[in-house]
Amino acid sequence: MKKRLAVYPGSFDPTTYGHLDIIRRSLEVFDHLIIAVAGNAEKSGLFTFEERIDLIKALVGDDPRVTIETFKGLLVDYVVSRGARVIIRGLRAVSDFEYEFQLAQTNRAIHPEVETVFMMTSVPYVYLSSSVVKTVAGLGGPVDSFVPPPVQAALEKKFADRLPR
Numbered sequence: 001m002k003k004r005l006a007v008y009p010g011s012f013d014p015t016t017y018g019h020l021d022i023i024r025r026s027l028e029v030f031d032h033l034i035i036a037v038a039g040n041a042e043k044s045g046l047f048t049f050e051e052r053i054d055l056i057k058a059l060v061g062d063d064p065r066v067t068i069e070t071f072k073g074l075l076v077d078y079v080v081s082r083g084a085r086v087i088i089r090g091l092r093a094v095s096d097f098e099y100e101f102q103l104a105q106t107n108r109a110i111h112p113e114v115e116t117v118f119m120m121t122s123v124p125y126v127y128l129s130s131s132v133v134k135t136v137a138g139l140g141g142p143v144d145s146f147v148p149p150p151v152q153a154a155l156e157k158k159f160a161d162r163l164p165r
């Protein structure tokens with residue numbers, strides 16, 4: 001039987017419980033998930049691509065149904081090159097819709113055979129984003145309800161030298 005394969009792309013800077021929820025739920029629907037960290041340089045972040053990958057590996061790397069990699073260039077080209085036909089994206093508030101709609105339509109125009117599947121966030125994560133996590137952690141606030149312990153430790157390490165004393 002053909003394995004159902006999906007690609008979950010994102011910045012994952014860093015991975016939050018919101019991302020993990022989408023990953024867990026995607027694996028209920030698909031047999032294999034490629035978590036693809038967007039490696040285009042223009043969206044520079046707090047963590048390097050290697051650090052982001054290492055954190056995702058620490059969280060879900062033991063699962064044989066998951067592959068973790070970085071990609072450069074057009075997402076749809078990458079998806080096709082991996083033999084996949086499905087892109088997973090998460091939707092939080094209505095504010096996500098406009099951007100995601102545009103992205104999905106553009107991707108479809110380039111590769112009509114690739115379908116974008118949206119998963120609604122779970123209620124506890126509706127306002128959770130990597131940016132919020134970085135802001136709170138950067139100001140020395142608690143992020144334990146937003147990110148799992150390995151990410152929390154990585155954030156603490158990142159910001160240790162930057163916090164005002």
Ligand code: ADP
Nearest residue numbers: 009010011012013018019089090091121125128
């Ligand atoms: P990008 O820069 O591609 O938006 P992100 O890492 O911020 O990368 O997000 C990757 C995907 O995960 C996006 O589809 C985003 O909507 C989804 N996502 C992020 N946080 C959440 C959350 N709390 N609940 C549901 N989906 C989420």
